[in-house]
Amino acid sequence: MKLLILGGTQFVGRHIVEAALAAGHEVSLFHRGQTNPDLFPEAEHLYGDREADLSPLADRRWDAVIDTSGYTPGPVRRSAEALKGRVGQYVFISTVSVYDDPPSGADESAPLQRIDPAEASTSDSYGGLKVLCEEVVQDIYPRDHLIIRPGIVAGPHDPTDRFTYWVRRIHQSGEVLAPERRDQPVQVIDARDLAAWLVRLIERGETGVFNATGPAEPLTLEEMLTAIKRGLRTEATLTWVDAEFLTRHGVSMGELPFWTLGQVWGAFQIDSSRAQAHGLTYRPLAETARDTLAWVLERPPTHKWRAGLRDDQHAELLSLWHARG
Numbered sequence: 001m002k003l004l005i006l007g008g009t010q011f012v013g014r015h016i017v018e019a020a021l022a023a024g025h026e027v028s029l030f031h032r033g034q035t036n037p038d039l040f041p042e043a044e045h046l047y048g049d050r051e052a053d054l055s056p057l058a059d060r061r062w063d064a065v066i067d068t069s070g071y072t073p074g075p076v077r078r079s080a081e082a083l084k085g086r087v088g089q090y091v092f093i094s095t096v097s098v099y100d101d102p103p104s105g106a107d108e109s110a111p112l113q114r115i116d117p118a119e120a121s122t123s124d125s126y127g128g129l130k131v132l133c134e135e136v137v138q139d140i141y142p143r144d145h146l147i148i149r150p151g152i153v154a155g156p157h158d159p160t161d162r163f164t165y166w167v168r169r170i171h172q173s174g175e176v177l178a179p180e181r182r183d184q185p186v187q188v189i190d191a192r193d194l195a196a197w198l199v200r201l202i203e204r205g206e207t208g209v210f211n212a213t214g215p216a217e218p219l220t221l222e223e224m225l226t227a228i229k230r231g232l233r234t235e236a237t238l239t240w241v242d243a244e245f246l247t248r249h250g251v252s253m254g255e256l257p258f259w260t261l262g263q264v265w266g267a268f269q270i271d272s273s274r275a276q277a278h279g280l281t282y283r284p285l286a287e288t289a290r291d292t293l294a295w296v297l298e299r300p301p302t303h304k305w306r307a308g309l310r311d312d313q314h315a316e317l318l319s320l321w322h323a324r325g
């Protein structure tokens, strides 16, 4: 098949390109040439800024376009309209953040966020803007849309450092501060499982909307961290610290990836059974941890971490925890 990716050189898109090339497809990437510009010499690269100029896409045909870089409805509308009649299918990578305070077990029909587009900002309105993007795609491709809503994605090249934070901490061995509640549900999907499944869906011409979280069985925070330990074969000790202590010491939810402070558990209990019934499978989390570590160890030591506690903060919190009366 001939596939066009709007993006494709960072993380989720990058793994989709790898999976598509591995499956023998002809791949064109449209991007600005800023992010990892030397990747995929074997693919065709079309250079442009989707916010400004789509002319490199003119007069071309593809079996499917995969839009991994759409965050706001304006540019998504422009690319969807520009490609109308010249692509068999418009695939849009959305997110589970589209759901409005999802109940436990939310499937694809759960209520979506509603925002006022005039007041939306890309930093605060990620999920609401993705809803508007999805609607644009469904409007322009009423039958030929494929919308994928992943939960947290993990694996090599993840720029968010969320799962990666825990891999690094646990790899350092010694004591690891873990936030209660340990029975909190979590969901995470390996980018390579997501990518390979998506390519199979496109090959079969599947359409519609799919949640894409993992793993197949419910997972707690404790089970996730234990699976990472198993994958890395470390002797790290998890020290479970209660949420009240952490908030009292100024630790916010965003600083400890996957921690929900006992709230919004539904966001980690999304139902992906439709995706599983359509062939989504998962590698063991321990393997994701091992491969993520191999990639982390190749990164420059100057890497600026995007998530998690700093080493000094982590050590100080642990000593305060042990010294508490």
Ligand SMILES: NC(=O)c1ccc[n+]([C@@H]2O[C@H](COP(=O)([O-])OP(=O)(O)OC[C@H]3O[C@@H](n4cnc5c(N)ncnc54)[C@H](OP(=O)(O)O)[C@@H]3O)[C@@H](O)[C@H]2O)c1
Binding pocket: 006, 007, 008, 009, 010, 011, 012, 013, 014, 015, 030, 031, 032, 033, 034, 035, 036, 048, 049, 050, 051, 067, 068, 069, 070, 093, 094, 095, 096, 149, 150, 151, 152, 153, 154, 160
């Ligand atoms: N990470 C997660 O846990 C997670 C969870 C749920 C959903 N998602 C979704 O997954 C997608 C993120 O994937 P990714 O960033 O890893 O995708 P990617 O396709 O691997 O990387 C983003 C691509 O977009 C290109 N790009 C950025 N701005 C552009 C512009 N103005 N014009 C043309 N190209 C542009 C970048 O290249 P240049 O910079 O060279 O232009 C890069 O190739 C998003 O849609 C996100 O909502 C992610």
